[in-house]
Amino acid sequence: MSADTDTTNDNTPHSAHDAEGETRRDFMQLLASAFGVIGGALAAWPLINSLNPAKDTLALATVEVDISGIPKGEAKTIMWQGKPVFVRHRTEEEIKMAEAVEVQSLTDKQSDKERVQRPEWLITVGVCTHLGCVPVGQKMTDTRGDYGGWFCPCHGSHYDTSGRIRKGPAPKNLAIPPYEFINDTTIRIG
Amino acid sequence: MGHGPRDGFDNPIIEWVDSRLPIFTMMQKEYGVFPTPRNFNWFWNFGAIAMFMLITMIVTGIVLAMHYTADTKLAFDSVERITRDVNGGWLLRNLHMNGASFFFIAVYIHMFRGIYYGSYKGPRELLWILGVVIFLLMMATAFIGYVLPWGQMSLWGATVITNLFSAIPFVGEEYIMPLLLGGFSIDNATLTRFFALHYLLPFVIFAVVFLHIWALHVTGSNNPLGIEPKGPQDTLPFHPYYTMKDFFGMIVFMILYAWFVFYAPDALGHPDNYIPANPLVTPPHIVPEWYFLPFYAILRAITFNFNLFMLAGLGLLAVFMVEFIWRYKPKYLSGAQGILLLVAGGGLAVFGLLADFNQTWAIPMTASTDVPISAKFGGVLAMFGSIGLLVVLPWLDSHPIRSARFRPLFRVAVLVFTLSVFVLGYAGSQPSDKVYLSACLGDAQACEAIEHGNADHIEAGHEPTVLALDNTMIAQAFTALYFSFFLIILPLLSRFEKGRELPTSIHEAVLAKKQKAGA
Numbered sequence: 001m002s003a004d005t006d007t008t009n010d011n012t013p014h015s016a017h018d019a020e021g022e023t024r025r026d027f028m029q030l031l032a033s034a035f036g037v038i039g040g041a042l043a044a045w046p047l048i049n050s051l052n053p054a055k056d057t058l059a060l061a062t063v064e065v066d067i068s069g070i071p072k073g074e075a076k077t078i079m080w081q082g083k084p085v086f087v088r089h090r091t092e093e094e095i096k097m098a099e100a101v102e103v104q105s106l107t108d109k110q111s112d113k114e115r116v117q118r119p120e121w122l123i124t125v126g127v128c129t130h131l132g133c134v135p136v137g138q139k140m141t142d143t144r145g146d147y148g149g150w151f152c153p154c155h156g157s158h159y160d161t162s163g164r165i166r167k168g169p170a171p172k173n174l175a176i177p178p179y180e181f182i183n184d185t186t187i188r189i190g
Numbered sequence: 191m192g193h194g195p196r197d198g199f200d201n202p203i204i205e206w207v208d209s210r211l212p213i214f215t216m217m218q219k220e221y222g223v224f225p226t227p228r229n230f231n232w233f234w235n236f237g238a239i240a241m242f243m244l245i246t247m248i249v250t251g252i253v254l255a256m257h258y259t260a261d262t263k264l265a266f267d268s269v270e271r272i273t274r275d276v277n278g279g280w281l282l283r284n285l286h287m288n289g290a291s292f293f294f295i296a297v298y299i300h301m302f303r304g305i306y307y308g309s310y311k312g313p314r315e316l317l318w319i320l321g322v323v324i325f326l327l328m329m330a331t332a333f334i335g336y337v338l339p340w341g342q343m344s345l346w347g348a349t350v351i352t353n354l355f356s357a358i359p360f361v362g363e364e365y366i367m368p369l370l371l372g373g374f375s376i377d378n379a380t381l382t383r384f385f386a387l388h389y390l391l392p393f394v395i396f397a398v399v400f401l402h403i404w405a406l407h408v409t410g411s412n413n414p415l416g417i418e419p420k421g422p423q424d425t426l427p428f429h430p431y432y433t434m435k436d437f438f439g440m441i442v443f444m445i446l447y448a449w450f451v452f453y454a455p456d457a458l459g460h461p462d463n464y465i466p467a468n469p470l471v472t473p474p475h476i477v478p479e480w481y482f483l484p485f486y487a488i489l490r491a492i493t494f495n496f497n498l499f500m501l502a503g504l505g506l507l508a509v510f511m512v513e514f515i516w517r518y519k520p521k522y523l524s525g526a527q528g529i530l531l532l533v534a535g536g537g538l539a540v541f542g543l544l545a546d547f548n549q550t551w552a553i554p555m556t557a558s559t560d561v562p563i564s565a566k567f568g569g570v571l572a573m574f575g576s577i578g579l580l581v582v583l584p585w586l587d588s589h590p591i592r593s594a595r596f597r598p599l600f601r602v603a604v605l606v607f608t609l610s611v612f613v614l615g616y617a618g619s620q621p622s623d624k625v626y627l628s629a630c631l632g633d634a635q636a637c638e639a640i641e642h643g644n645a646d647h648i649e650a651g652h653e654p655t656v657l658a659l660d661n662t663m664i665a666q667a668f669t670a671l672y673f674s675f676f677l678i679i680l681p682l683l684s685r686f687e688k689g690r691e692l693p694t695s696i697h698e699a700v701l702a703k704k705q706k707a708g709a
Binding site for chain 1: 346349350352353354368369370371372373374375376377379383469470471472474475476490493558559564565566622623
């Protein structure tokens with residue numbers, strides 16, 4: 001084979017008289033590099049994946065809450081997955097306010113019905129959807145913003161009594177965590 | 191490195207080492223006789239000062255790490271223990287936390303020097319880009335380091351900044367955030383990985399600094415005149431001339447640094463960070479460290495969505511810039527087509543912006559759910575873009591003259607740009623709805639009512655128009671100025687600025703100056 005005569009010339013690219021051997025070598029080089037890249041990525045994956053939430057962190061994903069002690073008009077803060085969750089006992093007036101809003105006029109269009117299981121209980125993640133601050137408005141004496149729900153002091157987002165964004169920079173409504181009523185006074189979040 | 195011919199050393203031990211590993215020859219070549227332009231001014235001290243600060247940070251940091259505990263339950267107390275109980279711990283901590291500020295001061299002056307005297311221009315583009323890489327790594331390291339004391343500002347600053355990544359479409363919220371935080375919120379997993387990275391990154395910085403200096407020693411230094419040295423009459427050996435000058439500048443800088451360390455160690459920080467982190471209570475006013483403020487202002491300035499009209503308009507304007515300004519002669523388009531591009535692009539962009547502010551018009555594709563780039567993501571892009579522009583600066587400014595001394599228009603532009611960075615820094619430190627000036631037009635009685643906070647009592651149909659200049663508007667105006675410096679002013683100046691006549695050589699300019707001063 002002509003490749004034999006070419007062994008001394010291994011490092012010279014484009015040796016014109018042996019185009020066939022060069023193509024073969026190029027292909028092998030490409031193949032080897034490709035395997036190197038794939039192997040590198042596979043080796044890196046366990047390292048990167050170890051940085052994802054660990055099993056014990058994931059195991060903290062549910063909490064049970066006794067809601068019997070929350071007076072009307074007030075809310076309780078619960079820690080769930082390291083984040084505050086607001087459980088608000090809404091007054092008749094607040095429910096009416098939330099239901100009366102025309103959905104089409106909202107930034108993030110959701111009716112109050114879609115956001116609650118039982119109208120007197122609003123359960124929402126207490127993290128502003130703008131940049132993650134905790135809005136104020138848990139107590140009746142707090143500043144609750146222009147719409148009677150919550151007010152985020154960081155960049156001035158106003159939420160209504162359904163936890164929907166009404167004014168300010170936040171793009172979305174306060175998130176609703178997955179939850180269920182175990183009985184009338186206990187809920188399970190997560 | 192170190193492969194050239196060796197002169198040899200008289201000391202037998204040095205000679206023994208050097209003949210096997212020519213490290214002494216290299217030091218002699220790169221730091222002893224290294225030919226350096228003879229006309230440096232004090233601005234050229236800040237590279238060496240930044241190096242000194244990096245070493246200070248690494249040395250104090252390594253010792254602090256021996257006393258620190260990266261655990262959410264213990265971190266705050268371990269830092270307090272360093273300050274109160276560890277022998278001299280207060281000094282180490284004050285050196286480290288003020289050192290971050292002074293490192294940034296040195297680097298910002300170093301960067302200003304680079305821009306003002308055109309040091310980023312060929313053949314030093316890669317040297318400049320490595321510098322931008324160092325700057326980005328410094329920002330990451332400083333941000334992560336500020337989280338470690340686990341105070342209120344640590345937690346909430348980190349919350350706000352890591353939430354930026356949730357703005358990345360499709361993958362941000364679901365995949366990137368949990369991977370970054372190691373959980374559902376900033377917690378123990380986040381703190382431990384931040385500590386590991388805070389220990390690692392300074393050594394990465396050190397490696398890139400090595401490349402930065404290597405590249406510098408290939409091209410040689412720029413100088414205040416911005417012309418290349420032509421021979422030995424234009425240069426001085428680095429030692430002792432510039433070792434001494436750098437040393438003197440360093441001492442002056444250290445006096446200022448020491449003053450902060452000993453007399454005002456907390457002046458540059460936030461009192462809120464002495465409250466232990468509490469994930470249930472947000473501080474009323476979250477502010478990053480001072481060195482991030484201009485970029486924070488740019489982040490917050492984008493309060494509007496980018497809808498398709500705006501993106502199309504900006505795209506057309508970009509085509510105009512490339513075709514008519516960056517390319518000296520238009521290649522594809524005629525003058526009339528250029529004007530059409532300008533009008534159509536500008537019109538579309540303004541229309542898109544107005545449509546975003548007036549949602550009641552209900553223009554299709556402008557509702558906040560239908561925009562390709564939301565305000566939040568737009569802010570993130572603008573903030574990273576503001577630093578990304580530094581990377582391409584050598585190509586945005588293609589003017590053949592380097593130094594602002596010989597470019598009167600560029601000089602004004604750079605000073606206005608610098609001022610705009612300071613204004614942005616101030617805007618970043620203030621609440622976004624702070625009102626600086628307001629004027630009330632219309633019914634005098636109604637205006638008075640508003641002034642006294644009785645807006646409810648105004649009769650219908652008598653509502654006055656209130657014009658207010660708030661902090662967001664200031665930030666928006668100066669963000670526009672910041673970006674137009676890079677994208678409009680520099681390309682225009684590269685093309686149209688004539689510039690002054692350059693001196694023929696460095697030594698002639700130096701001697702002429704000396705004669706003038708003597709006369």
